[in-house]
Amino acid sequence: MPTNSLPVAGLTPAPAIGFDGRGLAATSFAHLREATADGVGILRPSYGPGEQTALEIVKGIAEQYGLATAWDGAANLVITLAGLQPDMPFVLCGSHLDAVPQGGNYDGSAGVMAGLVCLARMRAEGVTPPRTLKLIALRGEESAWFNKPYLGSSALFGQLTEQDLALKNQATGQTLADCMRECGADISRISQCEKLIEPGSIAAYFELHIEQGPVMVARGFPVAVVTGIRGNIRHRSVRCVGEAGHSGAVPRWLRRDAVFATADLISRLDEHWRVLLERGLDLVVTTGIIATNATEHAMSRIPGEVEFSFEVRSQSLETLEAFYHLMRTECRNIGKARNVEFQFDRRLDSAPARMDGTLVERLRTLSKQLGLPTETIPSGAGHDASIFANMGIPSAMIFIRNENGSHNPREAMDLDDFMKGTELLYHALLETK
Amino acid sequence: MPTNSLPVAGLTPAPAIGFDGRGLAATSFAHLREATADGVGILRPSYGPGEQTALEIVKGIAEQYGLATAWDGAANLVITLAGLQPDMPFVLCGSHLDAVPQGGNYDGSAGVMAGLVCLARMRAEGVTPPRTLKLIALRGEESAWFNKPYLGSSALFGQLTEQDLALKNQATGQTLADCMRECGADISRISQCEKLIEPGSIAAYFELHIEQGPVMVARGFPVAVVTGIRGNIRHRSVRCVGEAGHSGAVPRWLRRDAVFATADLISRLDEHWRVLLERGLDLVVTTGIIATNATEHAMSRIPGEVEFSFEVRSQSLETLEAFYHLMRTECRNIGKARNVEFQFDRRLDSAPARMDGTLVERLRTLSKQLGLPTETIPSGAGHDASIFANMGIPSAMIFIRNENGSHNPREAMDLDDFMKGTELLYHALLETK
Numbered sequence: 001m002p003t004n005s006l007p008v009a010g011l012t013p014a015p016a017i018g019f020d021g022r023g024l025a026a027t028s029f030a031h032l033r034e035a036t037a038d039g040v041g042i043l044r045p046s047y048g049p050g051e052q053t054a055l056e057i058v059k060g061i062a063e064q065y066g067l068a069t070a071w072d073g074a075a076n077l078v079i080t081l082a083g084l085q086p087d088m089p090f091v092l093c094g095s096h097l098d099a100v101p102q103g104g105n106y107d108g109s110a111g112v113m114a115g116l117v118c119l120a121r122m123r124a125e126g127v128t129p130p131r132t133l134k135l136i137a138l139r140g141e142e143s144a145w146f147n148k149p150y151l152g153s154s155a156l157f158g159q160l161t162e163q164d165l166a167l168k169n170q171a172t173g174q175t176l177a178d179c180m181r182e183c184g185a186d187i188s189r190i191s192q193c194e195k196l197i198e199p200g201s202i203a204a205y206f207e208l209h210i211e212q213g214p215v216m217v218a219r220g221f222p223v224a225v226v227t228g229i230r231g232n233i234r235h236r237s238v239r240c241v242g243e244a245g246h247s248g249a250v251p252r253w254l255r256r257d258a259v260f261a262t263a264d265l266i267s268r269l270d271e272h273w274r275v276l277l278e279r280g281l282d283l284v285v286t287t288g289i290i291a292t293n294a295t296e297h298a299m300s301r302i303p304g305e306v307e308f309s310f311e312v313r314s315q316s317l318e319t320l321e322a323f324y325h326l327m328r329t330e331c332r333n334i335g336k337a338r339n340v341e342f343q344f345d346r347r348l349d350s351a352p353a354r355m356d357g358t359l360v361e362r363l364r365t366l367s368k369q370l371g372l373p374t375e376t377i378p379s380g381a382g383h384d385a386s387i388f389a390n391m392g393i394p395s396a397m398i399f400i401r402n403e404n405g406s407h408n409p410r411e412a413m414d415l416d417d418f419m420k421g422t423e424l425l426y427h428a429l430l431e432t433k
Numbered sequence: 434m435p436t437n438s439l440p441v442a443g444l445t446p447a448p449a450i451g452f453d454g455r456g457l458a459a460t461s462f463a464h465l466r467e468a469t470a471d472g473v474g475i476l477r478p479s480y481g482p483g484e485q486t487a488l489e490i491v492k493g494i495a496e497q498y499g500l501a502t503a504w505d506g507a508a509n510l511v512i513t514l515a516g517l518q519p520d521m522p523f524v525l526c527g528s529h530l531d532a533v534p535q536g537g538n539y540d541g542s543a544g545v546m547a548g549l550v551c552l553a554r555m556r557a558e559g560v561t562p563p564r565t566l567k568l569i570a571l572r573g574e575e576s577a578w579f580n581k582p583y584l585g586s587s588a589l590f591g592q593l594t595e596q597d598l599a600l601k602n603q604a605t606g607q608t609l610a611d612c613m614r615e616c617g618a619d620i621s622r623i624s625q626c627e628k629l630i631e632p633g634s635i636a637a638y639f640e641l642h643i644e645q646g647p648v649m650v651a652r653g654f655p656v657a658v659v660t661g662i663r664g665n666i667r668h669r670s671v672r673c674v675g676e677a678g679h680s681g682a683v684p685r686w687l688r689r690d691a692v693f694a695t696a697d698l699i700s701r702l703d704e705h706w707r708v709l710l711e712r713g714l715d716l717v718v719t720t721g722i723i724a725t726n727a728t729e730h731a732m733s734r735i736p737g738e739v740e741f742s743f744e745v746r747s748q749s750l751e752t753l754e755a756f757y758h759l760m761r762t763e764c765r766n767i768g769k770a771r772n773v774e775f776q777f778d779r780r781l782d783s784a785p786a787r788m789d790g791t792l793v794e795r796l797r798t799l800s801k802q803l804g805l806p807t808e809t810i811p812s813g814a815g816h817d818a819s820i821f822a823n824m825g826i827p828s829a830m831i832f833i834r835n836e837n838g839s840h841n842p843r844e845a846m847d848l849d850d851f852m853k854g855t856e857l858l859y860h861a862l863l864e865t866k
Contacts, residue, residue, distance in 0.1 A: 211682070300719070382681075405679055
C-alpha cells in the first residue's frame with residue numbers, strides 16, 4: 001500500500017499504516033465540486049447555501065476520522081485534535097470554503113482540505129501533536145458577495161461594524177447580518193464587536209492556498225513559502241483634465257491633451273516600477289480602467305479629459321507610501337509640463353501583512369528537508385491570514401502551484417503539488433511547539 | 434467719411450468715395466445671425482432651409498450693389514463682376530454658408546462675406562478687374578449633416594457617387610439627392626458624375642476662412658496665409674490585446690498589460706512627434722478615444738485589452754506615410770517587448786492639399802505691402818479649397834484670427850481682423866491676371 005510521504009531527510013518517515021491522504025484529498029475535492037457545481041463553475045456564496053454544503057462535507061469527513069467538530073461564534077467550522085499540552089495556546093490552520101460566482105474548486109478549499117488530511121493522518125497514525133491542533137474552515141473570505149472580504153475571520157476578532165453587517169448580498173439583497181444569523185452566527189455578540197476568540201490563545205496560524213498568479217508555473221515551483229500579503233493604495237477614479245479641441249487645428253505646443261498626459265504618467269510610473277524592482281522592492285502597479293468621456297470624445301477631437309483607476313500593491317507600507325508619493329509628484333510635473341490637471345477621488349488603503357519571520361524560516365528549513373524548493377513568494381491577493389497576522393498572531397502561508405489564476409473555473413492545481421504542500425504543512429504543525 | 438483701406442505701401446490706395454465695407458460686413462453678419470439663429474447657435478443645415486436663407490440674404494445684398502447673381506448646377510450661388518478680359522479663365526473666390534448644428538456665425542460665412550465686400554467695393558468704386566471675378570457661396574461643406582463634407586464643391590466636379598447621393602440627413606432622414614433637388618440642383622447631371630464646371634475655366638480659387646485652432650490668437654496674427662490643408666491617416670479602432678490577470682498576483686515580468694503597452698505606444702509617438710517637429714515637419718497626432726472593456730475591466734484586474742483611435746495629420750503625404758509606418762513599427766516593437774498584439778481596423782485616408790506656391794507668395798508679398806504679418810499656417814481642418822486644389826486649380830487660403838475654435842456658438846472673430854483679411858483678398862483678386 002502506497003504512503004503519501006515524500007522522501008524525508010532528517011525527519012521521521014511517516015509510518016506506512018495505510019492512511020491514504022492522496023485518495024482522501026482526491027475524493028473530497030471531487031465531492032466538493034459535485035455538491036456545489038453550478039454548471040459553469042462553483043457556487044459557494046459567502047454565508048450562503050453552497051458554502052454551508054461545503055462545510056458540512058468537511059465536517060462529515062472529519063467525524064469519519066474521529067476528529068472533534070464544532071461551530072464557532074461566527075459559524076465557522078472548527079475541527080480539533082487534542083495535543084500533549086492542552087492548556088497551552090493551540091496551533092491553528094485553515095482557509096475558507098466560500099468562492100466567487102463561477103469560481104474554481106480549489107481557491108480556499110485547498111487549505112481546508114490540506115489541514116483535514118494532516119489531522120486525519122495524525123489521528124489515523126496515532127500521532128499526538130505537542131500542542132492542540134485546530135483546523136478552521138472559514139466563511140465569507142471573498143469580497144464578491146458582500147463587497148467586503150474576510151467576514152468569517154473579521155467576525156472572530158470583533159471587526160465587523162454595523163455598516164458591515166448591513167451590507168447586502170449582491171445576488172439576493174439579503175443583509176450580511178441576516179445571512180450570518182441564518183448560518184448560526186452569534187449576531188448579538190458580533191454586532192457588539194466582541195472578540196469571539198482570544199488572539200493570545202492561538203500560538204500560530206498556517207494557511208495553505210493555491211497561487212493566484214502565474215509565477216510558480218513560470219518558475220517551476222510546486223510549493224513556495226509566502227513572505228507577506230501585499231497591501232495596496234488605490235484610487236477608483238483619477239481624472240486628467242485638459243482641453244478639448246480640433247485635432248487638426250491645434251498644434252503640439254498649444255495642446256492640453258488628457259490622453260497624451262495620462263500615457264506620459266503611466267509610462268513614467270512603469271519606468272519607476274522597473275527601477276524599483278531592480279533595487280529589490282516588492283511592487284506591482286495597475287491601471288485596470290481607463291476611458292475618455294463617451295458623451296464627447298471623437299476620433300478628430302483632442303481629448304479634454306480621461307478617467308482612470310490607480311492601484312499600487314506591496315508587502316511594504318514604506319514602499320506603498322513612497323510609490324504613491326512618486327505618482328502624485330509625477331502628476332504635478334506632468335500637470336505643469338502639459339497644462340493639465342489630475343483630480344483624485346478618495347484614496348483607499350489596505351494595509352500589508354507580514355508573515356512571521358520565524359515561521360517562514362521554519363517552513364523553508366522543512367522544505368529543504370523534504371526536498372522541496374525553499375523559494376519564497378509574496379501574496380498579491382489578500383487572505384484571512386492577514387487578519388490573523390494583523391491581530392499579532394504569528395502567521396505563515398504555503399502556496400501551491402496553480403495554472404490559469406483563480407476566481408475562474410479553469411483553476412488547475414495538480415494533486416501531486418497539493419500533496420507536497422500538505423506534507424510541508426503536516427510537519428510544520430507538528431514542529432510548532 | 435471713413436474708408437476701409439489699410440495703410441498701403443506700394444499699392445494704389447482705394448479712393449475714398451464713401452463705400453463702407455466695414456459697415457456692410459457688420460450689417461450683413463448681423464442679418465445672417467438673426468435670420469438663422471436657433472436659440473443656442475446658428476442653424477444652417479447643408480442643402481437645407483437655414484443655408485437657403487443665408488444664400489438669399491447674400492444674393493439680395495449682391496443685387497443691391499448691382500452684381501449679377503445666378504445659381505449653378507449644384508445650387509450654389511454665383512455672383513459675377515465682369516473683367517477686362519471676359520474670355521479668359523475667371524478668378525473665383527468663395528466659401529460655404531452651411532454650418533454644423535449649434536454652429537457659429539463665421540465658419541464659412543466669413544469667406545463669402547469677404548468676397549461680397551470686395552466685389553461690392555469694386556462695383557461701388559468703379560474698379561474693373563483684369564479678369565472676370567466670381568464669388569461662389571457654396572452649400573454643404575460641413576460633414577455634420579450628411580456624414581460627408583464638401584458636397585457643393587464636389588458636385589461641381591462630378592465627384593458625388595450614387596452612395597453619396599443616398600446619404601441621409603442626420604436630423605430629418607431625407608436623402609442628399611432629395612435635399613439637393615429641392616434646392617434646385619440638377620440631380621440628373623450630378624448623378625451621372627458630370628462636371629458642371631470646367632476646371633480649366635477657373636484661373637485661381639481664393640478662400641478666406643476663420644482659423645479653427647488657437648495658433649493665431651496665441652501668436653498675435655490677425656491674418657495669415659495658408660500653406661496647405663492637412664490630410665490624414667486614421668484608424669477608428671486599434672485594439673491592444675494582452676492578458677487579463679489578478680493585479681496583485683502577477684509580477685511585472687509576467688504581465689501582458691494592454692494599458693501599459695498602449696501608454697508606451699502613445700509616449701513613443703509623442704516623442705517621435707516632438708523630434709519630427711524640430712526637424713521642421715508638419716504633423717499633429719491624436720488619440721481622441723481610448724477605453725478598456727467595460728464588461729470586464731476592474732480596478733484590481735490587469736487590463737487584457739484596450740481600444741483606441743489613431744489619427745495623424747500633415748500637409749505632406751510623405752510625412753503622413755512615414756509617421757504611419759513609424760507607428761506600425763512601434764506597435765510591433767512593443768508587441769514583442771510586452772507580449773501584446775495590436776489589431777487594426779480599416780485604415781482611412783484623406784489626401785492633403787497643397788496651396789499654390791505662386792499664390793501663397795503673392796499673398797505674402799501683398800501682406801507685407803499692407804503692413805500685415807507675412808506668416809504662414811497650415812490648415813488642420815478641411816475646406817472646399819482642397820477640392821479645387823486637387824482638381825488642379827491654383828488655390829490659396831487666407832485665415833482670420835478667431836477665438837474659441839469653430840463649430841460652436843462661441844466663435845469670436847474681430848471685425849477689424851476680418852477687414853484686414855478682406856483688404857488682402859481685395860488686392861489678391863485684382864492682382865491675379
